[in-house]
Amino acid sequence: MLFNSYTFWIFFAVVALVYRFLDHRGRNHFLLLSSYVFYGYWDWRFLTLIAFSTVVDFVAGRRIARSQASGSLGREWLLASLIANLGLLAVFKYFGFFVSEFNTLLAAFGWEKGLPGVELILPVGISFYTFQTLSYTIDVYQGKTRPAQNPIDFAVYVSFFPQLVAGPIERSSHLLPQVVEPRPKLDEARFREGLYLVMGGLFRKVVIADNMAMIANQIFSRPTEQLSGAEVLIGVYAFAFQIYGDFSGYSSIAQGTAKWLGFDLMDNFRHPYFARSPREFWQRWHISLSTWLRDYLYIPLGGNRKGSWFTYRNLMITMVLGGLWHGAAWTFVIWGAIHGIWLALHRGLGGARGGSRQENRMVDGIKIVVTFHLVCLTWLFFRAENLEQALGMLEVLFAGPWVWNEALTGFLVLMGFFLIPLLVFEIWLERRENLYSLNELGWVSRGAVYLFILLMLLFFGAPERQEFIYFRF
Amino acid sequence: MYTITSNKATGFLWKTREGKVVLFLLLALLLLEIGARSFEERLSADLAHFSELPQAADRLREGSRDGSVLVIGNSLAREGIDTERMREAFGNVEFFHPDGSSVVEWSWGLRRYFLSQGSIPDRILVITARSHLVDHVVAPEKLGAYLVGDENIGSALESLDNHEATARFLLGRVSHLFANRSRVRPLIGYRFLPGFEEAWPLLASAGMEAQLAIEGEEALVSRSLVALPRLVAFAKKSGSELIVVKIPMVADYDLPDDVVEILESNEIRLIDLSDLDGISESSFRDGYHLNREGASITTKALLDALVNTP
Numbered sequence: 001m002l003f004n005s006y007t008f009w010i011f012f013a014v015v016a017l018v019y020r021f022l023d024h025r026g027r028n029h030f031l032l033l034s035s036y037v038f039y040g041y042w043d044w045r046f047l048t049l050i051a052f053s054t055v056v057d058f059v060a061g062r063r064i065a066r067s068q069a070s071g072s073l074g075r076e077w078l079l080a081s082l083i084a085n086l087g088l089l090a091v092f093k094y095f096g097f098f099v100s101e102f103n104t105l106l107a108a109f110g111w112e113k114g115l116p117g118v119e120l121i122l123p124v125g126i127s128f129y130t131f132q133t134l135s136y137t138i139d140v141y142q143g144k145t146r147p148a149q150n151p152i153d154f155a156v157y158v159s160f161f162p163q164l165v166a167g168p169i170e171r172s173s174h175l176l177p178q179v180v181e182p183r184p185k186l187d188e189a190r191f192r193e194g195l196y197l198v199m200g201g202l203f204r205k206v207v208i209a210d211n212m213a214m215i216a217n218q219i220f221s222r223p224t225e226q227l228s229g230a231e232v233l234i235g236v237y238a239f240a241f242q243i244y245g246d247f248s249g250y251s252s253i254a255q256g257t258a259k260w261l262g263f264d265l266m267d268n269f270r271h272p273y274f275a276r277s278p279r280e281f282w283q284r285w286h287i288s289l290s291t292w293l294r295d296y297l298y299i300p301l302g303g304n305r306k307g308s309w310f311t312y313r314n315l316m317i318t319m320v321l322g323g324l325w326h327g328a329a330w331t332f333v334i335w336g337a338i339h340g341i342w343l344a345l346h347r348g349l350g351g352a353r354g355g356s357r358q359e360n361r362m363v364d365g366i367k368i369v370v371t372f373h374l375v376c377l378t379w380l381f382f383r384a385e386n387l388e389q390a391l392g393m394l395e396v397l398f399a400g401p402w403v404w405n406e407a408l409t410g411f412l413v414l415m416g417f418f419l420i421p422l423l424v425f426e427i428w429l430e431r432r433e434n435l436y437s438l439n440e441l442g443w444v445s446r447g448a449v450y451l452f453i454l455l456m457l458l459f460f461g462a463p464e465r466q467e468f469i470y471f472r473f
Numbered sequence: 474m475y476t477i478t479s480n481k482a483t484g485f486l487w488k489t490r491e492g493k494v495v496l497f498l499l500l501a502l503l504l505l506e507i508g509a510r511s512f513e514e515r516l517s518a519d520l521a522h523f524s525e526l527p528q529a530a531d532r533l534r535e536g537s538r539d540g541s542v543l544v545i546g547n548s549l550a551r552e553g554i555d556t557e558r559m560r561e562a563f564g565n566v567e568f569f570h571p572d573g574s575s576v577v578e579w580s581w582g583l584r585r586y587f588l589s590q591g592s593i594p595d596r597i598l599v600i601t602a603r604s605h606l607v608d609h610v611v612a613p614e615k616l617g618a619y620l621v622g623d624e625n626i627g628s629a630l631e632s633l634d635n636h637e638a639t640a641r642f643l644l645g646r647v648s649h650l651f652a653n654r655s656r657v658r659p660l661i662g663y664r665f666l667p668g669f670e671e672a673w674p675l676l677a678s679a680g681m682e683a684q685l686a687i688e689g690e691e692a693l694v695s696r697s698l699v700a701l702p703r704l705v706a707f708a709k710k711s712g713s714e715l716i717v718v719k720i721p722m723v724a725d726y727d728l729p730d731d732v733v734e735i736l737e738s739n740e741i742r743l744i745d746l747s748d749l750d751g752i753s754e755s756s757f758r759d760g761y762h763l764n765r766e767g768a769s770i771t772t773k774a775l776l777d778a779l780v781n782t783p
Contacts, residue, residue: 005637006636006637006640006641006644007636007637007640010636010640188489188490188491191491192490192491195491195494195495214676215676217679218675218676218679221679405671406668406670406671406672407668407671407672407675408668408672409667409668409672410666410667410668410669410670410671410672411668411672412668413666413667413668413669413672414662414666414669414672417666442490443490443491443493443494443497446494447493447494447497447498450494450498451497451498451501454498454501454502458650458651458654459654459657459658460657460658461654463655463677
């Protein structure tokens with residue numbers, strides 16, 4: 001059930017209607033049921049995984065708290081939670097990859113037989129909800145959050161359908177209290193914010209991402225030797241906006257629908273392509289993952305507390321594992337590694353000390369363009385089917401041939417047609433330093449913007465509906 | 474037991490500024506819908522074609538049934554078959570060729586505009602390329618708006634294979650604006666966007682190829698053989714002879730095996746024009762549709778086949 005499908009909106013309308021007439025306890029029971037229906041719509045068998053994760057972490061959280069109350073740390077229960085959640089990920093996401101790589105290694109030494117491989121379907125959103133539940137047990141262990149008292153409340157925290165399959169990855173300290181305590185009514189302000197988030201999210205997904213996907217797919221699906229440098233460049237630009245529109249659009253719709261149900265989810269994106277440095281990019285891109293990695297990986301590894309080399313090492317480990325989180329493939333590992341190197345270099349050159357203060361417009365503009373292109377370079381690895389394609393396209397990009405044709409003009413004009421309204425709007429928001437500035441304008445201005453979005457959704461949605469990229473992760 | 478909360482917030486929407494935003498959007502959509510219904514025939518030749526179908530059905534019914542022909546297809550048929558030569562040869566000939574349509578649209582449209590009106594031709598020629606007899610290219614909103622008659626809504630909804638298609642069908646039924654939304658992009662693109670003419674066919678074909686690559690030819694065929702038997706059944710019931718015609722394309726092609734099987738088991742005649750002497754790449758105006766010369770060669774070959782083996 002995709003956010004950009006009619007089925008989802010019919011489902012959501014029914015849920016929101018029934019939800020409105022229930023009391024708080026009833027709402028939580030109904031939310032759990034709705035979330036399981038939402039998830040089971042893909043494949044009901046995966047409900048057992050989410051239920052397993054829920055039971056393990058609910059029990060682990062309570063046992064950790066009980067152990068700590070009686071003077072011990074409860075480390076064994078934390079370990080049980082880590083093994084259960086990371087075990088799920090290892091089996092469903094990485095097992096096939098490691099077996100295949102191991103067999104390749106064995107074959108290099110002449111042992112062709114190798115280990116038997118198992119083809120497992122990757123459960124939708126498994127990386128998201130396992131990270132969300134993991135953060136809960138770690139937070140309970142570290143005393144940052146209190147253990148959930150009610151299994152239904154906890155199950156809603158794990159499976160809350162707007163953000164279940166692609167985030168934002170919410171912390172228990174933020175989301176769980178909203179599940180436990182009665183939530184605010186759907187008043188005008190909440191409806192307005194929800195509408196803004198949903199309309200903006202649909203625009204970024206249906207108009208931006210899906211149209212950019214057509215261009216990126218056309219280029220990335222062709223053999224490298226048929227491509228010119230200009231085509232590779234346009235393909236990478238298109239993918240950069242595809243993945244941004246796709247993922248930020250999803251997050252925004254998740255926030256908007258949650259808002260209508262009385263929940264406040266965190267902002268997951270803050271105009272990442274206006275970042276002036278790699279550090280700032282990660283403060284603006286997939287914020288719920290980057291802060292998760294910072295708090296549960298980078299800082300426990302020592303962060304920047306043990307000198308420069310340890311800091312660089314920690315950055316590299318964090319980013320490589322962050323890359324691997326996205327998928328079991330070398331292209332993701334390299335994507336993460338490039339980001340790690342780039343963050344380390346930026347830090348080594350003193351960039352981390354500068355913070356994100358604004359300089360003059362010209363310098364800021366140059367920094368934004370450079371940062372954007374470095375990010376684009378990493379997207380090439382992220383999008384490529386395999387390492388061979390990524391390297392081949394990289395070679396074409398830098399060594400040519402560079403040929404221009406009418407079709408490329410068409411691609412570029414189409415990109416401008418879709419992206420210019422988005423960029424103009426985001427520049428306006430960026431200048432006002434407020435993601436919700438539109439809500440401060442009068443109803444006529446909002447109505448005009450929404451009418452534009454509605455017409456673009458109606459007339460310029462891509463003919464082929466694309467699945468959300470991050471569902472694969 | 475859950476309690477039902479009193480809902481003091483009910484009605485807030487219509488008394489607030491955000492309510493005005495929603496009302497403004499609804500009003501704008503309503504006006505656009507009225508505009509679409511009022512001017513659609515002038516905006517698109519294809520929609521004008523739909524509006525002319527009742528008259529075409531009248532002509533077919535009022536003319537002699539002996540030797541009468543209904544040509545069904547899409548833009549490949551519209552541009553690949555010479556209308557005048559067909560009329561010269563058969564007299565009572567009508568055409569039903571909505572843009573971007575395939576066997577799903579043809580079967581319901583045949584029923585709605587012709588057979589249920591008593592306009593029954595002697596022969597029905599179905600002009601197809603490789604994939605038009607399998608029903609994967611479905612535009613349910615177009616079916617809802619223009620092709621399925623009131624009496625067939627239930628059967629049409631049953632034949633749709635998922636909730637998405639059902640929603641689109643129903644939205645198309647109530648909104649012509651929605652049903653025609655896919656026409657706007659090419660309308661604006663071809664007129665105002667430089668390079669669109671070159672870029673759009675590449676993007677559209679890449680999308681179809683990607684779909685084929687993901688789902689595979691077998692999946693395509695196995696889920697898409699509902700409409701062809703329906704078309705065959707409609708033709709048989711009305712007593713018309715159904716003839717399938719393979720139109721030339723740039724590259725050689727075969728119909729899917731399952732399709733051929735259905736044609737053979739129902740003793741449907743297949744006229745293969747896919748490999749004609751005189752047709753080359755230069756016979757296509759855009760790599761897909763035949764040009765005037767290509768259409769002339771194809772029509773002559775079709776007439777020869779129909780006349781020589783009646």
